[in-house]
Amino acid sequence: xxxxxxxxxxxxxxxxxxxxxxxxxxxxxxxxxxxxxxxxxxxxxxxxxxxxxxxxxxxxxxxxxxxxxxxxxxxxxxxxxxxxxxxx
Amino acid sequence: xxxxxxxxxxxxxxxxxxxxxxxxxxxxxxxxxxxxxxxxxxxxxxxxxxxxxxxxxxxxxxxxxxxxxxxxxxxxxxxxxxxxxxxxxxxxxxxxxxxxxxxxxxxxxxxxxxxxxxxxxxxxxxxxxxxxxxxxxxxxxxxxxxxxxxxxxxxxxxxxxxxxxxxxxxxxxxxxxxxxxxxxxxxxxxxxxxxxxxxxxxxxxxxxxxxxxxxxxxxxxxxxxxxxxxxxxxxxxxxxxxxxxxxxxxxxxxxxxxxxxxxxxxxxxxxxxxxxxxxxxxxxxxxxxxxxxxxxxxxxxxxxxxxxxxxxxxxxxxxxxxxxxxxxxxxxxxxxxxxxxxxxxxxxxxxxxxxxxxxxxxxxxxxxxxxxxxxxxxxxxxxxxxxxxxxxxxxxxxxxxx
Numbered sequence: 001x002x003x004x005x006x007x008x009x010x011x012x013x014x015x016x017x018x019x020x021x022x023x024x025x026x027x028x029x030x031x032x033x034x035x036x037x038x039x040x041x042x043x044x045x046x047x048x049x050x051x052x053x054x055x056x057x058x059x060x061x062x063x064x065x066x067x068x069x070x071x072x073x074x075x076x077x078x079x080x081x082x083x084x085x086x087x088x
Numbered sequence: 089x090x091x092x093x094x095x096x097x098x099x100x101x102x103x104x105x106x107x108x109x110x111x112x113x114x115x116x117x118x119x120x121x122x123x124x125x126x127x128x129x130x131x132x133x134x135x136x137x138x139x140x141x142x143x144x145x146x147x148x149x150x151x152x153x154x155x156x157x158x159x160x161x162x163x164x165x166x167x168x169x170x171x172x173x174x175x176x177x178x179x180x181x182x183x184x185x186x187x188x189x190x191x192x193x194x195x196x197x198x199x200x201x202x203x204x205x206x207x208x209x210x211x212x213x214x215x216x217x218x219x220x221x222x223x224x225x226x227x228x229x230x231x232x233x234x235x236x237x238x239x240x241x242x243x244x245x246x247x248x249x250x251x252x253x254x255x256x257x258x259x260x261x262x263x264x265x266x267x268x269x270x271x272x273x274x275x276x277x278x279x280x281x282x283x284x285x286x287x288x289x290x291x292x293x294x295x296x297x298x299x300x301x302x303x304x305x306x307x308x309x310x311x312x313x314x315x316x317x318x319x320x321x322x323x324x325x326x327x328x329x330x331x332x333x334x335x336x337x338x339x340x341x342x343x344x345x346x347x348x349x350x351x352x353x354x355x356x357x358x359x360x361x362x363x364x365x366x367x368x369x370x371x372x373x374x375x376x377x378x379x380x381x382x383x384x385x386x387x388x389x390x391x392x393x394x395x396x397x398x399x400x401x402x403x404x405x406x407x408x409x410x411x412x413x414x415x416x417x418x419x420x421x422x423x424x425x426x427x428x429x430x431x432x433x434x435x436x437x438x439x440x441x442x443x444x445x446x447x448x449x450x451x452x453x454x455x456x457x458x459x460x461x462x463x464x465x466x467x468x469x470x471x472x473x474x475x476x477x478x479x480x481x482x483x484x485x486x487x488x489x490x
Contacts, residue, residue, distance in 0.1 A: 001093075001094060001097040001098070001101075001142070001145055001146055002094055002098070005094070005097065005098040005101060006101070009101045009102075009105060012105045012109075013105060013108075016105070016108050016109060016112055019112045019116070020112060022116065023112065023115050023116055026116070031121055031173060031176060031177050031180070032121060032124070034173055035115070035121065035124060035125065035128055035173055036115070038128065038132055038169055038170075038173070039111075039112065039115060039128045039131050039132060042108075042131050042132040042135070042136050042166075043108065043112075043131065045136055045158070045162070046104065046105075046108060046135065046136050046139045049136075049139050049140055049143070049155065049158070050101065050139065052151055052154075053097075053101075053142065053143070053146055053151070056146065056148055056151070057150070057151075058148065058150035058151045058153070058154045059154075061143075061151060061154035061155050061157075061158055062154050064158055065154070065157060065158045065161060068158065068161055068162060068165065069161070069165075071169075072165040072168070072169055075169040075172060075173065076168075076169065076172055079172045079173055079175075079176040080176075082176045082180055083176050083179060083180060083284060083287060084287055084290075084326065
């Protein structure tokens with residue numbers, strides 16, 4: 001993949017990350033925040049993937065995998081908290 | 089060839105970023121969480137997947153391998169987390185005025201009078217009918233009974249619907265249940281709920297300050313209930329009061345109440361609850377410690393060693409039982425150890441021999457999935473017992489029975 005293409009993709013993904021930040025700031029309650037963080041993590045995963053294309057090394061993708069795993073688990077836990085965690 | 093790959097890679101990357109942009113725009117502009125989820129799904133799923141596909145054009149084996157792994161991972165987790173969020177949004181009790189939860193019954197706690205407060209979960213199934221019947225016969229005379237029915241909302245949310253909408257099926261089921269209890273001469277109140285059955289039952293139990301929650305069980309094994317979702321398992325893990333689970337073939341025997349202990353803190357709680365139940369029901373009491381003799385590979389070549397080790401284990405078990413009995417003030421003739429087999433089945437067999445009325449066991453409060461993975465003592469007792477089983481969750485202090 002030509003370096004220029006990856007560089008442009010990287011810049012684009014960074015802009016998306018900023019837009020994701022706006023989504024997070026505009027979220028009204030816990031579930032919206034969970035959703036926003038889910039989306040943000042996806043963008044970071046995409047960003048890391050493109051970074052690994054640009055630098056031609058694979059370990060950024062491994063980092064993205066770890067991040068995705070964390071995000072998945074925390075989404076499930078946060079959702080569980082919304083459903084069951086109310087004080088009784 | 090090289091140029092074609094480069095162009096393909098650039099196209100895939102562009103397409104992925106375009107999808108992500110469209111999805112993000114949707115999340116920003118859509119009005120409510122369900123619409124936003126749709127748009128977000130585009131970012132978390134297809135956009136990331138297409139960008140990962142572009143790895144094929146990097147000509148680096150390392151990157152392709154890692155990306156393939158991540159591809160599979162995203163393919164699995166993206167829909168799962170999207171579904172989890174949607175489900176929570178649909179079921180949550182909450183500030184949203186059109187939330188699925190039924191309006192609170194005013195003063196529900198005052199509906200139940202003096203004595204033992206029993207909450208029975210009813211869904212019209214055979215096991216629920218058995219549970220209701222048993223609760224009315226056994227616990228009805230000792231106090232009062234509340235019957236709860238939970239409608240689990242499915243399908244399209246009715247945006248125009250108001251929380252007061254009556255479900256004819258729910259009314260019918262509750263009327264049938266109330267009539268069944270009335271035949272035994274016990275007055276019963278009914279509760280209508282909407283939402284996740286286990287969560288709603290736990291909440292209802294807490295609101296009523298119930299002394300006991302009674303549910304029927306379909307008698308699924310640990311693995312099946314973890315996969316399919318078991319209300320009784322979820323209750324046993326999270327309720328604020330003991331949970332009586334009536335299995336598909338469970339009968340209320342004429343014998344004593346059997347409490348299983350293993351020396352842990354939660355099994356002590358269970359024994360205390362069993363004592364309290366015994367004071368109400370006056371069935372007799374049996375404190376049981378089921379233990380196993382540790383199998384030690386290689387020892388079998390020495391003829392007497394095995395027997396000697398077994399003796400040590402037996403002595404330990406006796407000591408543990410005596411200690412607990414002393415702490416709880418239980419006379420020695422009401423205690424017993426059983427040996428061998430896996431522990432749950434030894435306890436279950438003993439209960440069958442004694443024609444036990446109830447088995448009482450503690451629960452560590454593991455969820456259904458963790459219980460299936462780690463092996464749950466209470467779950468296996470539930471699956472095998474021939475009498476109803478009381479599972480005592482990690483009790484919050486101040487339980488009425490405790």
